[in-house]
Amino acid sequence: MDVTALDRQQATYPLELCASSVPLFQSYLGSVPIVELKRPEAYLGGDGFHEFVYFPVGGGPEFGDSEKLNLVPPDAAPDYCISRTSSCQMTAFHAAAMKEEREDMILEKMESTTGSGSRESFTKRKAEVVADQKSKDKRIKGEVEGESEVKTKCSTQVSRNSSKENSKACEVQKPDYIHVRARRGQATDSHSLAERARREKISKKMKCLQDLVPGCNKVTGKAGMLDEIINYVQSLQRQVEFLSMKIAALNSSVEFNVENLPIKEFPAYVANFPAAAKLPAMPSLTCFQLNPMQKEAVNCMLNETMHPPLTATEGIASASLSIPEQALSSSTITQLQPFSTWNMDPQGLYNVYNMGFH
Amino acid sequence: MKSSKVIHSTTFTTKYISYLVPALTNIGSLRASCDVDEETKKMVRYEVDMALALSAKGFAWSRALKHKLRLNYNDDDRVGDGHGEPVTKKPKTEHEEEERMMCLRKLIPGGKEIMADDEMLLSELGSYVSCLELQVNILRSMLQNN
Numbered sequence: 001m002d003v004t005a006l007d008r009q010q011a012t013y014p015l016e017l018c019a020s021s022v023p024l025f026q027s028y029l030g031s032v033p034i035v036e037l038k039r040p041e042a043y044l045g046g047d048g049f050h051e052f053v054y055f056p057v058g059g060g061p062e063f064g065d066s067e068k069l070n071l072v073p074p075d076a077a078p079d080y081c082i083s084r085t086s087s088c089q090m091t092a093f094h095a096a097a098m099k100e101e102r103e104d105m106i107l108e109k110m111e112s113t114t115g116s117g118s119r120e121s122f123t124k125r126k127a128e129v130v131a132d133q134k135s136k137d138k139r140i141k142g143e144v145e146g147e148s149e150v151k152t153k154c155s156t157q158v159s160r161n162s163s164k165e166n167s168k169a170c171e172v173q174k175p176d177y178i179h180v181r182a183r184r185g186q187a188t189d190s191h192s193l194a195e196r197a198r199r200e201k202i203s204k205k206m207k208c209l210q211d212l213v214p215g216c217n218k219v220t221g222k223a224g225m226l227d228e229i230i231n232y233v234q235s236l237q238r239q240v241e242f243l244s245m246k247i248a249a250l251n252s253s254v255e256f257n258v259e260n261l262p263i264k265e266f267p268a269y270v271a272n273f274p275a276a277a278k279l280p281a282m283p284s285l286t287c288f289q290l291n292p293m294q295k296e297a298v299n300c301m302l303n304e305t306m307h308p309p310l311t312a313t314e315g316i317a318s319a320s321l322s323i324p325e326q327a328l329s330s331s332t333i334t335q336l337q338p339f340s341t342w343n344m345d346p347q348g349l350y351n352v353y354n355m356g357f358h
Numbered sequence: 359m360k361s362s363k364v365i366h367s368t369t370f371t372t373k374y375i376s377y378l379v380p381a382l383t384n385i386g387s388l389r390a391s392c393d394v395d396e397e398t399k400k401m402v403r404y405e406v407d408m409a410l411a412l413s414a415k416g417f418a419w420s421r422a423l424k425h426k427l428r429l430n431y432n433d434d435d436r437v438g439d440g441h442g443e444p445v446t447k448k449p450k451t452e453h454e455e456e457e458r459m460m461c462l463r464k465l466i467p468g469g470k471e472i473m474a475d476d477e478m479l480l481s482e483l484g485s486y487v488s489c490l491e492l493q494v495n496i497l498r499s500m501l502q503n504n
Contacts (some may be wrong), residue, residue: 198477205480212487226458229483233465236490240406243497248402249394250501251386 365414365488373413374496381405404431406497414489419482422468 186192206225210216213232216225382405389398404427411424459476463469466479466486473479 201477202480205477205484208484209480209487212484223454223458226455226462229487230458230461230465233462233483233487233490236487236494237465239494240490240497241403243494243501244403244406245399246501247382247406247497248399251382251389251394251398251402 365485365492367488367492370413370489370492371496374409374493377409377412378405378496381409406493410489410493414485417482417485418472418478419467419469419486420489422472426467 203222206222209229210225213225213229215232216228219225219228382402385398385401385405389401392398407423408427411420411427414420459479462479462483463473466473466483469479469482473482
């Protein structure tokens, strides 16, 4: 795999924007030390089932980092495939100042190593980048505290490294630029640079997918990994097909008891619901008639657990059976939209839905 | 307005369940008197897929899936395996990578129509795989508890 210096910047814009942004390259000539960057993996949980997964559209950001630096604690999620934060994605830290610094260094280096021709084009590019940077800086939305953590650690890293390596250290913002370093003897015309940048992006995404798809670690090479991914997607789709068949088979006879999950976390839901926790008339649901077997099943389940149910079924049942009011109040769950209004405890919920997939 | 590109497993799961369970109940009541037949299976499969598309808004594949479902449903076609695509074999020939990418395009909803460039395909694949995993998990747990 190409060992390149990467100043990867995240484009968090819709695809249309990303597609129109011009990738910007800064090419270095001469032999400069190139550090291979590893992505720190911030996995959560041990079952391989990520709590949050982030898939950017357009350029994917990554943190370049040396192997030694443990960049960020899992909470700050440097790995863009996995993020523990519940807000928008981890773009990068405010590296405007740092970027400028980097660019200055790059400019210096360019001037010293290359001829004037590239200097001019580079200056132009630099201006573009800066302009773009500023416009996109404004659009950076509320960052998470993890980001500032990342920033501090990144800046530590940056200050520690030599100046030549600084440009590879950490990630920045929105513009979808891949900075590609040309190795000795490689072509530096715009086409091959573009091609190289494209390949870099693709290999980044492949790495991301590698984390996601089990069994990819053993396979080397793009084709093998793609094979694994294909197999995995096919197997998942087959499973969905199979499970939905089973559900269809069961649907008419038994009700689905999602509530039998470890439900000690459920009261947390209910506590956060709006005050309209009275027994609603539920006009939209009264038309459903549970057959006796269904009622039985629901009733049994309700009796054995005093926890509030979560489904519309429960809501229906509560209309037709006498159920303690606590259970009834939770029937409003089904009518609440959007779910983002819930103050969920992510960790608790994660446990709730942790079915030990792997 | 584009929603966030982050897949939160908890948000997805709750959304998915909130879409699916009422829909299943609906089907259950509508088909209560019939045996489990093709029509029921088709309806359930539709709801299962639609719940996926609705729970993961903001991705090209989810839009494509929604679109495809609505088209198929109106045309009274069966939504088959892999959202209408046959299970394809792995390519072993030259241009391996390209063929595999083509294969992936067939697997992901909207792959052939929308994701012309590889980069986008891989991005979308990531979110699609995560959502599929979550979906399988949810469905499995729904069945387990019966």
